Amino acid sequence: MLREHNLKVTPQRLGILSILEDTGHISIEELFTFIRKDFSSISIATLYKNINFMLEVNILKEVKIPNSKSKYEISKDEHSHMVCRKCQKLEDITLCLDGVIEHASEKSGYSFDENALVLSGVCPQCQLA
Amino acid sequence: MLREHNLKVTPQRLGILSILEDTGHISIEELFTFIRKDFSSISIATLYKNINFMLEVNILKEVKIPNSKSKYEISKDEHSHMVCRKCQKLEDITLCLDGVIEHASEKSGYSFDENALVLSGVCPQCQLA
DNA sequence: AGGTAAATAATAAAAATTATCCTTTAGAAA
DNA sequence: TTTCTAAAGGATAATTTTTATTATTTACCT
Numbered sequence: 417m418l419r420e421h422n423l424k425v426t427p428q429r430l431g432i433l434s435i436l437e438d439t440g441h442i443s444i445e446e447l448f449t450f451i452r453k454d455f456s457s458i459s460i461a462t463l464y465k466n467i468n469f470m471l472e473v474n475i476l477k478e479v480k481i482p483n484s485k486s487k488y489e490i491s492k493d494e495h496s497h498m499v500c501r502k503c504q505k506l507e508d509i510t511l512c513l514d515g516v517i518e519h520a521s522e523k524s525g526y527s528f529d530e531n532a533l534v535l536s537g538v539c540p541q542c543q544l545a
Numbered sequence: 546m547l548r549e550h551n552l553k554v555t556p557q558r559l560g561i562l563s564i565l566e567d568t569g570h571i572s573i574e575e576l577f578t579f580i581r582k583d584f585s586s587i588s589i590a591t592l593y594k595n596i597n598f599m600l601e602v603n604i605l606k607e608v609k610i611p612n613s614k615s616k617y618e619i620s621k622d623e624h625s626h627m628v629c630r631k632c633q634k635l636e637d638i639t640l641c642l643d644g645v646i647e648h649a650s651e652k653s654g655y656s657f658d659e660n661a662l663v664l665s666g667v668c669p670q671c672q673l674a
Numbered sequence: 675a676g677g678t679a680a681a682t683a684a685t686a687a688a689a690a691t692t693a694t695c696c697t698t699t700a701g702a703a704a
Numbered sequence: 705t706t707t708c709t710a711a712a713g714g715a716t717a718a719t720t721t722t723t724a725t726t727a728t729t730t731a732c733c734t
Contacts, residue, residue, distance in 0.1 A: 423711095423712095424699085424700050424701075424710095424711060424712065425700075425701090426699080426700070426711095426712065426713080428712085428713070429712090444690085444691095445690095457713090457714070457715095458713080458714080459713065459714045459715065459716090460690095460691090461691090461692075461693085461713085461714075461715080461716085462712075462713055462714070464690090464691060464692070465692090465712085465713090466712090468691095468692095478611070480609035480610075480611065481609075482607070482609065482659070482661055496649070498649065498653055498655050498657075500655070507653070509649055509652065509653055511645055511648065511649055512645075513645060515644075516640055516641075516642060516645060517664060519640065520625070520627065520638055520640055520664055521666075523638065524627055524636070524638055524668075524669070525668070525669035525672075526627050526629070526664065526666045526667065526668055526669065527666050527667050527672060528627075528664045528665065528666035529665065529666050530611070530664070530665040530666070531662065531663070531664050531665070532611055532661075532662070532663045532665075533660065533661070533662045533663075534660070534661045534662075535646060535649055535655065535657045535659070535660050536657065536658065536659040536660070536661075537650075537655045537656050537657035537658050537659070538655065538656050539653075539654070539655055540653070540654035540655065543654075543656060552680095552681095553679095553680060553681065553730085553731050553732075554731075554732090555680095555681065555682080555730080555731070557681085557682075558681090573721085573722095574721095586682090586683070586684095587682080587683080588682065588683045588684065588685090589721095589722090590682085590683075590684080590685085590722090590723075590724085591681080591682055591683070593721090593722060593723070594681085594682090594723085595681090597722095597723095
């Protein structure tokens, strides 16, 4: 992935991507805590720079969540997100928004090429408690 | 609105709400620039505190937009947003997401009570240029 | 009108992000 | 392999954004 975008393959970058793969979604501060376990001397500036590079070339996506901090994920097929108000967990879900987007396009005259949908509620586990 | 939520009615707060009514959506920094025209000595801290108060009691909503800063709007009936990648304009659109959300709920087991959808593309005006 | 809790302004402090600058390193080329 | 160089990392300073503190002012209830 890195090589495809002319980014040098460094251990730090591999570490960041590895954590993103494992966790699915993670905030900057969580990521910094994790990566420090493997690279105890990594600089916060390096982390920010790399996140930004990878966002620019679309290796990563930022997920903006109502009432909480952004999380980052490795780019994959288009999907939406679900966030649990109780346990704060963030999960992917693949939905078909074609009809809705088509309708929005007709109604507004916009031509859309991206969408970001976050559904907030309570996850199945937290519903029991 | 303010009185209903036990917030005192101050000229600064009325000024903020008035700008929000006029602009529809506005970022903190834009709002600060605007409000300074009417209240040249208003403190940035006052602005942040009031925005946060009004968010807490749901007089306002924060709209988180991919690749740009959040904007704020006066709460109204549920709706989605459209952002133009060329002119950066943000607009409301009312869409029916019931089907999609119902489907998401069945598929995931979540129970949802809120949704945030932002569609990104090009507005009709910018399509001409 | 007077009293009081809440709001404002000014400012400091904290948190988040970006810039700078010097050292190190990945990866191309010899 | 070794060498060379542009790019990346680390340390830290500087910005930017947001929140906290405190003294003064004001909305609004009697």
